[in-house]
Amino acid sequence: MEDSSIFSQAGIIITVFLIAVPVLIATVIAVMRGRGVLQDHQDEKELKKFRKRLRKMSPEEIEKLKERKKELEYQLENDELSGKSAPKDSKGLIDNVASAEELKFIETKKKAIPRPNIEPKLTRLILWFLATAIFWLVLGTTIGEYLGIKFVAPDVDQVSWLSFGRLRPVHTNMVFWGWASLAMIGLAYYVVQRVSNVRVHSLKIGFYSLILINASVIIGSICLMAGINNGGGEYREYIWPVMALFGVGVFISLLNFWKTIANRKKKEIYVSNWYIVAAMMYVLVIAFVAYWPTWQTGLGETIVQGYYMHQGVGMWFMLLTLGLMYYFLPQQLNKPIYSYSLGILAFWTQILFYTLIGTHHFIFSAIPWWLQTVAIVGSMGMVIPVIAGTTNFLMTFKGSWHKLSSSYTLPFYLIGIIFYFTGSLQGTAEAFRFTNLIWHFTDFTVAHSHLTMYGIITFMLWGFIYTLVPRLTGKEPPQIIVGAHFWLALIGLMFYTVPLMYGSTLRGIMWMDLKPFIESVEMMAPYWLWRAIGGSLMWLSHLLFAYNFYVMVKKRIRKKVPKSPVEILKAKEQLDKNINY
Amino acid sequence: MDFFDNHKKLFRTALALFLGLTLIVAILPAINNQKNNAPLPGSAPLTKNEHAGKKSFIANGCVACHTQQVRNVDMDKVFGDRPGIPADYARIEREDFWRNTATLMGTERTGPDLTNVGKRQPSMAWNLLHLYQPRAVVETSIMPAYPWLFKVKKNADTSDITINVPDEYRKGIQGEIVATQEALDLVAYLQSLKQTPLPTGKKPMKFLYKREKPKVANNAASSGDNxxxxxxxxxxxxxxxxxxxxxxxxxxxxxxxxxxxxxxxxxxxxxxxxxxxxxxxxxxxxxxxxxxxxxxxxxxxxxxxxxxxxxxxxxxxxxxxxxxxxxxxxxxxxxxx
CATH class of the missing domain: 1.10.760.10 (Cytochrome c-like domain)
Incomplete structure (x- = not known):
């Protein structure tokens, strides 16, 4: 195929287009920044003029401004009617004042007190984690979108590095280890130290961790495209030396968190830290068991694969994100979590049941029948932690529903919680032997994993990022674009999953009717098209999200020339002070 | 409670619980399976070429769309004569120190299962053409084409295996399209995928969830109506x-x-x-x-x-x-x- 021009291939054209879009956006941003510099320059000029005027200000002028300031600041004293004498409780009415009991284990969160300053270095670390995570989100879903197109147009390209089988694991691993994992650890760096009320043990370790995990995703992706993979277990496609980089990255951050928690300034360990530390311990155990390079002959590989694939999702992504939720949700609603005990129940039952369910991906296979049954029972047991968690979050919401409409972060939380409920229970339903019969091996699994990894994990992470970053940088994203991000992602997800689930159900039924296989491929065509359309909307929303993040970090705050009397007086005061020193 | 306030006790307990469960549901069953398992008497290990083909199958991620497992359910009987058993996978070992065992059981059937494809579709010519351009043989297929497994030669040598590609898929190609060794190996691997019959006397597992066939009145067989x-x-x-x-x-x-x-x-x-x-x-x-x-x-x-x-x-x-x-x-x- 070497003779035909590479640029005549549709796939290359699409790839170029996909790359061109971010470039175009970058150009727009660059132009805007240029304009900003110009504006800065003009403001500076005006400011200079103002300073000149300030130095030459006559005492009369100052007097006049002071007087005007006093007039503007006039306020009622609020004792015009009651007088100034102290109240006398001669009849003993003020008695038995109920004082609010502190909830056990819970940090009491007070209203509207400005947050203590966050170390600038910690801010930088967290922003780096988030920035690289968002980079992987955009790149990873660009690849995902391209894979979706390949279902509709299988001949868009015929380049080995871009062929479907090689690119699919690049997409899944990139959004797993690149986007979600980096974002979670970055956010955990905030939560762990905040609820322990101490500084992070070592910020340097944090940076090492950041570099190791990013290196693992870069090297892993290149290996996969070059055809070097681990043998085909899903999400286990990176070979072990590459995954070891990720493992070491998580391990040193785990030690970092452990020491931070050991140094905590309060007696109790807030439940967020249970989830976070547990998730990091577990992901290391999982990776170690699955990657140890001297075992797993024959079916042993499949048994471990079932365990690995599902624990990766449930004990790493879900557990850590839940931990973050236990911090960010109460914080956003400005009240404590509804029930601490439910949180504890959910924690232990999640460990107990989730660990058992791995093999439900291999029902009816040659794996021991008892192990399949244990997996099905465990899947049903998952109802307990899911309902406990959902109840806890929704009851925390209760009484604050009005905040939903006035907040741009809370809708992300709510959608995440709703998908946590529906997505997880859908997983339980899929594990039954009969539903498995229809849905297993179809795209229903793909729809399910997007409802959960996207609907739950990604939506929650977005909520957390929109909550945290403005607090770190003091800059808010444009709310209209946040809204566009939210709706595009949500509607896109629906367009993606609903047709896919419907089509897969039909496909499963066709298989059960023993129809020729190729007929079931032809039947899926329109549903695959819908999936590509939904995927495009989701992808677009990620570009908006990346823009919002950029704004939150880099937004230019315009210099302000004092105009009102108060401001002018303040500036004068500042000036005098500076001269005195 | 002290237990909840002591990070060492709390985290170590959580870790121990998880390790214990891991041992029960993953490590022990896996070890048990790999120890108490032997290949079927009639089966043969992959030849050198077949194994090279398997490596290519792995590298190109074919498992993303093709499973290799016949489940004990009625709908799977089109893919094999009997449900798979652990012994079917007993010969599969780690690829090498860097790469894991590849049983290639898979989790998606975007394309058909391949457990028995060596029996179902053993034709070399069909497989090569299908690899070069699946749509040349199956019009509505969405499988990727693998042209990089082929070379274009002005004049093919007598030892070369050429494929006959329909004109609409030859766009701009002058000369003959010749299969590379990798393509031949890959086809050899596909041809090797056959279910081994169980030793005589052993009954295979049953296929579950049989569909009831709609009953047709049994009138004289000659009409062809039924x-x-x-x-x-x-x-x-x-x-x-x-x-x-x-x-x-x-x-x-x-x-x-x-x-x-x-x-x-x-x-x-x-x-x-x-x-x-x-x-x-x-x-x-x-x-x-x-x-x-x-x-x-x-x-x-x-x-x-x-x-x-x-x-x-x-x-x-x-x-x-x-x-x-x-x-x-x-x-x-x-x-x-």
Whole structure:
């Protein structure tokens, strides 16, 4: 195929287009920044003029401004009617004042007190984690979108590095280890130290961790495209030396968190830290068991694969994100979590049941029948932690529903919680032997994993990022674009999953009717098209999200020339002070 | 409670619980399975070329769309003669120190299962063309094309294996399209994928969840009314090579339209070819024993024959079940001798 021009291939054209879009956006941003510099320059000029005027200000002028300031600041004293004498409780009415009991284990969160300053270095670390995570989100879903197109147009390209089988694991691993994992650890760096009320043990370790995990995703992706993979277990496609980089990255951050928690300034360990530390311990155990390079002959590989694939999702992504939720949700609603005990129940039952369910991906296979049954029972047991968690979050919401409409972060939380409920229970339903019969091996699994990894994990992470970053940088994203991000992602997800689930159900039924296989491929065509359309909307929303993040970090705050009397007086005061020193 | 306030106790307990469960549901069953397992007596390890082909299968991520497991459910019986058992995977070991064991059981069937594909579709010519451009043989396939497994040569050597690509998929290619060693290895691997029969006397597991077939009144068998749907059977068993329009592919698979074998009143050769394959014509690829390999019944063969005799402008008289049955019994006898 070497003779035909590479640029005549549709796939290359699409790839170029996909790359061109971010470039175009970058150009727009660059132009805007240029304009900003110009504006800065003009403001500076005006400011200079103002300073000149300030130095030459006559005492009369100052007097006049002071007087005007006093007039503007006039306020009622609020004792015009009651007088100034102290109240006398001669009849003993003020008695038995109920004082609010502190909830056990819970940090009491007070209203509207400005947050203590966050170390600038910690801010930088967290922003780096988030920035690289968002980079992987955009790149990873660009690849995902391209894979979706390949279902509709299988001949868009015929380049080995871009062929479907090689690119699919690049997409899944990139959004797993690149986007979600980096974002979670970055956010955990905030939560762990905040609820322990101490500084992070070592910020340097944090940076090492950041570099190791990013290196693992870069090297892993290149290996996969070059055809070097681990043998085909899903999400286990990176070979072990590459995954070891990720493992070491998580391990040193785990030690970092452990020491931070050991140094905590309060007696109790807030439940967020249970989830976070547990998730990091577990992901290391999982990776170690699955990657140890001297075992797993024959079916042993499949048994471990079932365990690995599902624990990766449930004990790493879900557990850590839940931990973050236990911090960010109460914080956003400005009240404590509804029930601490439910949180504890959910924690232990999640460990107990989730660990058992791995093999439900291999029902009816040659794996021991008892192990399949244990997996099905465990899947049903998952109802307990899911309902406990959902109840806890929704009851925390209760009484604050009005905040939903006035907040741009809370809708992300709510959608995440709703998908946590529906997505997880859908997983339980899929594990039954009969539903498995229809849905297993179809795209229903793909729809399910997007409802959960996207609907739950990604939506929650977005909520957390929109909550945290403005607090770190003091800059808010444009709310209209946040809204566009939210709706595009949500509607896109629906367009993606609903047709896919419907089509897969039909496909499963066709298989059960023993129809020729190729007929079931032809039947899926329109549903695959819908999936590509939904995927495009989701992808677009990620570009908006990346823009919002950029704004939150880099937004230019315009210099302000004092105009009102108060401001002018303040500036004068500042000036005098500076001269005195 | 002290337990909840002591990070060492709390986290260590959580870790111990998880490790314990991991041991029970993953580590011990996996070790048990790899220790108490042996390959079936009739099975053979992969040859060097087949193993090279497997490496290519792994590198190109074919497992993303193709499973290799026949489950013990009725719908899977089209992919194998019996449900898979642990012994089927016992020969599979780690690829090397860097790469894990590849049982390639898979979790998605965007394309068909491949457990038994070596028996179902053993034709070298078909497999090579299908790899070069799947849509050349299966019009609605969405499988990726793998042109990088082929070379273009001005003049192919006699040792080269060339493929005959229809003009619409040759766009701008001058010369002959030759399979590389990797393509040949990959096909060798696919051809090696066959279920090993269980040792005599061992009964395979049953396929569960059988669908009840709608009952048809059993009126005299000769009418052909209660034969299965020939069109569907043709699509499942024959169409991959002979195509939906019955015209086959020039230089690879012969046309059935106006074919002497199909239209002849004596159907013995016709039944023989369906059941036992055909390799009498130089200009076409070898046909495998489709009927025997796929366990087609006399009813099914009759339905396929009648479909072929009356479609795409073919206009021969339908045959009866008895005729076919007789020939099949005769063929069985001669092959046993």
């Amino acid at each position: 034969l299965p749907d020939g069109g569907k059977l043709y699509a499942a068993n024959c169409q991959a090579c002979h195509q939906a329009n019955g015209e086959g592919l020039k230089g690879a698979f012969p046309s059935l339209v106006g074919s002497q074998v199909v239209l002849d009143d004596d159907i013995e050769l016709f039944v023989d070819i369906i059941m036992n394959g055909y390799n009498a014509r130089e200009e076409y690829a070898v046909m495998n024993a489709v009927g025997t390999d796929n366990n087609l019944s006399a009813e099914e063969v009759t339905a396929i024959i009648n479909h072929e005799r009356t479609s795409w402008g073919n206009d021969a008289d339908p045959v009866t079940l008895e005729e076919v049955q007789k020939i099949m019994e005769f063929l069985k006898l001669t092959s046993e001798k």
